Amino acid sequence: MxxxxxxxxxxxxxxxxxxxxxxxxxxxxxxxxxxxxxxxxxxxxxxxxxxxxxxxxxxxxxxxxxxxxxxxxxTSPPSSTSPTTVPATAGVVWPAADGSVPYADPVEAAAGFATEFIGFTEPLVGEFQRGDSRSGEVEIRPTATGPVTTVLLRQVANDDSWWVLGAVTDAISPTAPARDSIVKSPVLLQGSSTAFEGTVDVAVRSRSTARPLAEGFVTGGSMGEVGPFDSTLEFANSATPDGAIVFSTSSMEDGRVWEATVVAVRFS
Structure with a gap:
């Protein structure tokens, strides 16, 4: 037992x-x-x-x-969550980075950018001209016979929304700062232009509808003759990490914005 x-x-x-x-x-x-x-x-x-x-x-x-x-x-598998897709908006200047809803229509995006960011008054907005499958441009004029400002757009997010990358016009061709470059105060302004009395207005803007961080001007060529400009402009700290330098001319008759070149930048 x-x-x-x-x-x-x-x-x-x-x-x-x-x-x-x-x-x-x-x-x-x-x-x-x-x-x-x-x-x-x-x-x-x-x-x-x-x-x-x-x-x-x-x-x-x-x-x-x-x-x-x-x-x-x-042996229990670790929990995981799907990563949130963040739109790649580097180099974008519009819509504003303050929670504004992106545009589903590129023409509406160009019109909003022209009036709220550049400062055009009741501009004439052209049709969307497609470049590749996700980009294109829209022409803006102050009047029917006024100069063309071409707004550049692209679908940069993972949806069908449209974002503005900048704008160009024949009369203003900046070489500094370069697009999407990192700038600090004072910012170097170089390039060539032609304007009434040679004056090109300059505004340093954050990516918002707030007032410009700084305003000034450069002097290039006049009366159709293109001439160089070279200057600097001090500006205040930006509330957003990105923004733009807006070069524009004004109408000789009523002072409204006549044409513009907008260069996307990042602030250091």
Missing amino acids: AYHRRLGLRLWQLERRVFCEHGTAKARTPVLGGVYYVVLITRSMSMASRKSLVCMMLLLLLASSCGDKSATSS
Whole structure:
């Protein structure tokens, strides 16, 4: 009898050891040895002793569940969330970076940019002229016979919205700052132009509808003759990391914005 008791106890101990080390996936619950041991040992015990032993065995069986729980927790796959796609808007000057809703129509984007950012007054807005599958341009005129300012647009986000990259006009050709370059105060202004009395207005703007960070002018050629300009302009800190340098001329009759070149920049 003593031999069978030792055998049952040893069998239960071995089963529990394997169970706790490998979990339920690789071993059976250590019940067989325990039951075998209990059946043999309780034959020589009183009823009270049998009850105590059964309670002890139940507690041991509950404790053996630690292997199953640890194995389950260690193999649980880590939770993950899908990354948020952020529009790649580097080099964009419009719409404003203050929560404005992007434009679904490129013509509306060009019109909003011309009036709210450059400062045109009731301009004539042309049709959208497509470049490639995701870019194009829209011509803006102050009057029916006025000069053309071409607004450059592109779909830069992961949807069908339209964003303005800048604007160009034949009369104003800046060489500094370069498009999408990093600038700091004072900003270097170089290039060539022709305008009434040679004056080209300059505004440093953040990518917003707020007032310009600075306003000034450069002097190039006049009366149709193109001449160089070279100057600097100090400006205040920007609330947005990107913005633009706006070069524009004014009407000789009423001072309205006549044409413009807009260069996207980033602030250091």
